[in-house]
Amino acid sequence: MEQLQISLSALKVLRSSVGQVFYSLANGIRAEHGEDNKENKYLLELQELLTTVGTNLRDVEQAVNSLNPPPGPFNLGNTAYLGQETTQDRQALYGTLVNVYKWTDKAHEYSNAAHQILSQNSLKRSSMNSNRAKRNRIQTGAHNFSPPQVDQVMASFDRLYSDMSISITRPFTSNAVIHVTLGHVLKAIIAFKGLMMERVVVKSYNEQLDLWSESRYKVFQRVTDHAHATMLHFYNPNFPELTLKSFFAWFHSFISLFSDSCKRCGLYLHSALPPTWRDPKSLDPYHFECKP
Amino acid sequence: MAAPIGTAMDSLSAALKSKIIPNQEYFLQGSILDSAVEVLLHRLRGLCDNVDTGPETFHDHEMCFSIRRGPPPELPLFLRVRRALDYPDMPWQLRYIGQPELGDKSQPTVVRSSLDIATSNTVVEFLTELGCRLDFEYIIRGYMFRKGRMKVTVSKIFKMNQGKLPDGMEPMSQSYLVELSVLAPSGQNAIAEDIRIFAEQLKPLVQLEKINYIR
Amino acid sequence: MGTGSLGRTWPAKNKWQIPGGYENGENINSQSLPIPNQKNGGQRTVHVLHNSEQPASVFAILEYGNKVVPLIADRLFDLVILKMTNVCTDKKQTKIECKGPRFELVDFCIKLGSVTMTQNFKGVLVEIEYRPSVVPANCWELIREFVQGFLGSAVSSQIPQYLQNRMNEIYQPMDTIHQYLEHFGQYRKSTGVI
Known part of the structure; x- marks a missing residue:
């Protein structure tokens, strides 16, 4: 990675120095060069710029030579398919990407909210055993x-x-x-x-x-x-x-x-409801209001 | 409740007056030989509303009943009962079809009054006890397409097999019946134009036209 | 939904402010069309009923001797019947209507209908429907107790005739219609009109 960064920056420097050369060529002799020996000064300037370009070029070549070519073709994964259909409109990529982004965003938001609400209730049915030895074994709950x-x-x-x-x-x-x-x-x-x-x-x-x-x-x-x-x-x-x-x-x-009628009051209905309560041990029917 | 409670007949007559009950059928019929039907199906798949899983097939059993209304000069009343053999739990369909209106030649389609009613499966017993007589019955099997309000069916008619073997059905003819129909309230003649335009698109394959039943 | 219906003439209307109950008006009406004798002989009658609990359906019951054929169809069936009445008879199309307020109390639905036959008042029908249950045998006693709560000792302990053979079958809207027809039939007999 480092090498890649270095070569890229060297390339940038080279580009900017070449740009300088073209810039000064385009402007020609300027007022800064003074009255006497305008042409000589201009030529000197150009020479300097061109030597800078030459040094930069050498730097770039050095950096590139020290780079290793990648071992094989890149594994593009699904993005390889991007090359198959070039028309943006036909791909429907943007639309689906936006939806995926929205979906993951929503999933994050909802799970955060759910975590907040659920953590307010400290009553839990699972037992947490903080014994270190048992932590590595999956508890059969x-x-x-x-x-x-x-x-x-x-x-x-x-x-x-x-x-x-x-x-x-x-x-x-x-x-x-x-x-x-x-x-x-x-x-x-x-x-x-x-x-x-x-x-x-x-x-x-x-x-x-x-x-x-x-x-x-x-x-x-x-x-x-x-x-x-x-x-x-x-x-x-x-x-x-x-x-x-x-x-x-x-x-x-x-x-x-x-x-069945309620065991305690003997009626079927209490406030228009049948006996909905069943005693957990004896399984007798009771109205909720009549339960023992 | 302050508002008076209306009766069922009141709401029905109100509906009839405001012309929202579809009681007229506009349709055209034609036929196509077995050999050419694949091409027609492909064309219909392209023209009609998109059906992703292929065209809808249907396999129905239709029975036609008639009941005398009075002494001979009066025409009997014809009723048809149709049930789906591939979906036995769906409601049965009772259909009243009137005589086609004799037309003016300018009408592009045949117009006849028709009422489609969904019923429970006791309808055959009901009609027989009422005094209706079974005139004929047949099995019909084919494909159905939709385009907007229009229904296009391409189907083959089979003779009823007494032994009830579904595979041993005998076709009535070597061709398929093609029908284009729309059910609409009375007085909407623009629909007939739409049907005619669609029929033009099927032109070289199948000739859909008004059939004069009397002849 | 188990339903029992009791035909009683019942005077005082102002008891009906049940706390928690609310009302809206409903009706059931029926039309009976006798059909003339045909080749098989015997009198056939077609009863066409509408129930505002099932507004999109029409119920038709054909009675022929001992045979009863029920039919449930869409509202358009009325139009077909109209066409067929040209086939059938002219005379005696009696119309009976049962109309009145409807109350809901928890899971019960109580309908008080006053029965009128072509503008003449005949009586009052009380319909109680217990909606959570689908088998009459399960909740018959429960409904009876509920009704006793407001009709008192006037409630008979006998299961209505139509339901006697059907106590263990799943209840259908058609069963309600049959029960109403039974009562309407009794009203017709009492006035001498068949």
Whole structure:
């Protein structure tokens, strides 16, 4: 790199001295040369300029000779394709470049904002072990399961209950998102990180299932909130399968969402809502307001 | 609610009056031999609105019913039911087609009233119980192109095979039927001009013209 | 959506200020067209119904002896029926309309319709729809309890006749229409018009 810099600067110097020569030639004899011996002085000046040019030329030649030619053809990568289509308009390069730039800018901005917001909550479910010896070993937490293992676990839960069916999709590369259908009563979509549940959305049987939109029915909005609470209640980083087992047992009890009355008050409806709360241990139905 | 509640019939008659219901069909028909149809498809792909994944194919089963309206001098009412064999869950189409308006020769296209209605799949039973008789049925398979409001179809008609083997269908003729049509509310004659201009562009390959059904 | 409908003459209208409920007007209307006997004999009737919950559809039910054929179609079907009425009969096209306010309370939808047959008042129909559920068997008791809350002991514990065989099937808008037709039929019989 150094050599390249040196040769480039030598080239610059040469160019400027040649420029000087042409400049003085163009101007001819000027007033500075005085009255006597104008021509001699002018010729002397020209001679000086030309010797400078000669020295600079020698410098450039020296610098260039000490440069090594590159070992092979340059690896241009994708920019090699730039040479194929010379018309700027046809390339659509500028447009896509601008979009890429905007996209990366936005990605930076959003991730900064997200980091700020998420760091405000100091409650975390992952355990950080600051033991030096263990730092080099990858901890097998609930979120480190490989996709085939996750698939196996889900298949076993699918078989466990006859009226609950589970199907797995992976729209976000390796993390599973499962669709659970409970009889004709409700449908839910659960997003996982490995075997750890991240988010649940519960909707009615005839609604479009989607991770981002809530159900339009109040009863299912309540059930979604309860599902999140139960998910955190059962969370155990050391026994992820036990967590899932208890969660699905609890979830399965919702098959009687509309057909069971509240255990405490005996009615089906309380402020026009059925009993949406299920006791985590006994799985008895209660209204949220009646829960023990 | 302070405002009076309108009935369904009110809104329908209001719509009819303001001429927003497409109840007229302007169309031209022609045919092209099997040997020349590839060329026609290429030309249509170039002329029509861009379809990136190739032209849309369709495979439909059409049944034509008629029901007597009264004693013989009265013409029976014709209704057609069409269902897509390649998309069995799509709604079925019920179509009422009137007699083409006998024209003045200056009209570039045939104009007839037509109503297209989407229905559930019980429509055949409904019509048969109503007293409609099945006149004939056929299977039609081909390509559909769009240009603005115009629909261009290049299709082949097959005889119904009693054994229900889809591959063993027998074509009715050695040629394809080409149709250009637009559905529009009544009174928009400029559309007929557009159709005629498009038909000119297909000229040497296929001759699209008004066909006099009576003859 | 499980729905039960009860036909009751129900006087006091001002109880209907349910906290949290809001109202907008809706209606259901139907037109029945009897068709004259044809070669097969027997009376055929086509009922054409519109429901403002499904504004883009027309429901048609054909009754022929014991057979019932339902059909759902676009609004333009009305025009086809108009053309066909030249085929069919002249006489006796009765029109029944059920019109009134509609309330929403949490996930329930309550419609109070006053039934009129060609300008004559016949009665009141109350329709309750519980939208989150799609199988009637699951939520029948729940709906019953809800209705008991405002209609009191007038509520029968019997499942409506149309739904008796269909309690475990997924509920469709056509089922609502069938139930309305049942009640309209009762109104027609009571006045001697078929």
